[in-house]
Structure formats: structure tokens, C-alpha cells
Amino acid sequence: MTDQHKTRGKQKIAMKMIEKEEDRNPTFSKRKSGIYKIANELVTLCGADVGFMTFSPKGKPFSFAEPSMESIEKRLMIDVEKPPPNLKPTTISDDHLSKLEGLNQYYTELANSLEAEKKNRKAIDKLVQKSTATNMSDKGWWETPVDNLSYEELLRTNESLEDLHQKLCNHINGERKTSNNTDAS
Missing domain, CATH: 3.40.1810.10 (Transcription factor, MADS-box)
Structure with missing residues (x-):
């Protein structure tokens, strides 16, 4: 093929x-x-x-x-007939230069973050494709077999599971606080 x-x-x-x-x-x-x-x-x-x-x-x-x-x-x-004015090179003040450097650094960080997110997106798309290809469309991403995953995919899956765990804990704690507040009143 x-x-x-x-x-x-x-x-x-x-x-x-x-x-x-x-x-x-x-x-x-x-x-x-x-x-x-x-x-x-x-x-x-x-x-x-x-x-x-x-x-x-x-x-x-x-x-x-x-x-x-x-x-x-x-x-x-x-x-065109007027002679151009004497153009002197302009200097950038230290304040403007530091702001420009800060913006450049911020831009670089955002560009790097965007690239990382694109890689994550590709990995997630790959996992979705694999799960669909193996007739697992009725299961969640967390149920994907890990035997055939690369090391990077395993790390991403682990990060996603840890993130899910943290969100669940936060949600449960929030529900407990809400139920405690309604019980107390």
C-alpha cells in the first residue's frame, strides 16, 4: 500500500x-x-x-x-525636488529598549508555548485516531491501551491523568464545601 x-x-x-x-x-x-x-x-x-x-x-x-x-x-x-532632510540615526532610550526586550521575550515564550500546544494537539489527535482505528470509539482516551504508546505519548497520557485527578479532587472538595454550607444553614 x-x-x-x-x-x-x-x-x-x-x-x-x-x-x-x-x-x-x-x-x-x-x-x-x-x-x-x-x-x-x-x-x-x-x-x-x-x-x-x-x-x-x-x-x-x-x-x-x-x-x-x-x-x-x-x-x-x-x-522629489526637495532634498531629503538630514536623517540622523535615532537612538532608542533605555526604557524603550527594555520594553522592547521584554516584548521580544514574551513573544518568544508565546511562540514556544504555541509550538508545545501544537505538539500536544498532534499527540491527542494520534491517540484519538488510534482509539478509533481499534474500534474503541465508545471508550474514553484514558482507556487506550498503553502497550503501543511511545515514551512521549506515555508522558502526555500521565500528565493528562494527573490533570484529570486534580480536577476531580477540586470538584469533589467544592461539592463537599457546598453540601457542608447547605447542611449548616
């Missing part, structure tokens, strides 16, 4: 016009979000002023500007 891909996935595609309009629109949407992400990273990581505008294949405009489109337009609309 051969595994054939029905989609191109993360494969590199040639940089040429996509002929089919029904393929062009989703490609535009996916690439647009990637451009927004890259532009936002440039602003966050480098403190750059970024602005761009694009039109979808259907003619709908989309734009991104940081700090604002007006400030970027002013820089671009300088009269």
Missing part, C-alpha cells in the same frame, strides 16, 4: 501565477496571513516601520501599517 499525498502540504511551489481561480483565492488567504506575521515580527523584533497594501484576486483591499499608514505615507510622499 503506497501513501500518496492528496495535497501539496508544505512542499515548495513554483513562483508563478496560479491558473485556477478556485485555487488562487485560498492561496492568497494563506500567504496573506504569512505576510502579516512576518511584518509584525519585523515591527516587534526590529522596531521597523512597516506598511503595505495588497488587493485580493476579487479586488478587496488589505493593509498593514505600523506605527500608522499616515506616518509611512508622509515619509514616502516627500517632494
Whole structure:
């Protein structure tokens, strides 16, 4: 049995016009979000002023500007005949620099957390697939046989069980407090 891909996935595609309009629109949407992400990273990581505008294949405009489109337009609309002003390199104050470093660190932590959650999601999806494949759809994830799980899957399952145990204990303690309060009154 051969595994054939029905989609191109993360494969590199040639940089040429996509002929089919029904393929062009989703490609535009996916690439647009990637451009927004890259532009936002440039602003966050480098403190750059970024602005761009694009039109979808259907003619709908989309734009991104940081700090604002007006400030970027002013820089671009300088009269050609006027000599440009003496641009001196700007220095970032220590306060702004520390804020920028803090934001960069926060961004990195969020990106790492997102990657970890994506891995967890993949592992959970794998477990769901395995349980469905072995006709265990009527059972819960905690009833999945552990014999065929990898070490990482065992660790994730253990973490999930510990989390479930903690939630159950908290719920039971909450119910006890509620019943004690109603009994006392």
C-alpha cells in the first residue's frame, strides 16, 4: 500500500501565477496571513516601520501599517525636488529598549508555548485516531491501551491523568464545601 499525498502540504511551489481561480483565492488567504506575521515580527523584533497594501484576486483591499499608514505615507510622499532632510540615526532610550526586550521575550515564550500546544494537539489527535482505528470509539482516551504508546505519548497520557485527578479532587472538595454550607444553614 503506497501513501500518496492528496495535497501539496508544505512542499515548495513554483513562483508563478496560479491558473485556477478556485485555487488562487485560498492561496492568497494563506500567504496573506504569512505576510502579516512576518511584518509584525519585523515591527516587534526590529522596531521597523512597516506598511503595505495588497488587493485580493476579487479586488478587496488589505493593509498593514505600523506605527500608522499616515506616518509611512508622509515619509514616502516627500517632494522629489526637495532634498531629503538630514536623517540622523535615532537612538532608542533605555526604557524603550527594555520594553522592547521584554516584548521580544514574551513573544518568544508565546511562540514556544504555541509550538508545545501544537505538539500536544498532534499527540491527542494520534491517540484519538488510534482509539478509533481499534474500534474503541465508545471508550474514553484514558482507556487506550498503553502497550503501543511511545515514551512521549506515555508522558502526555500521565500528565493528562494527573490533570484529570486534580480536577476531580477540586470538584469533589467544592461539592463537599457546598453540601457542608447547605447542611449548616
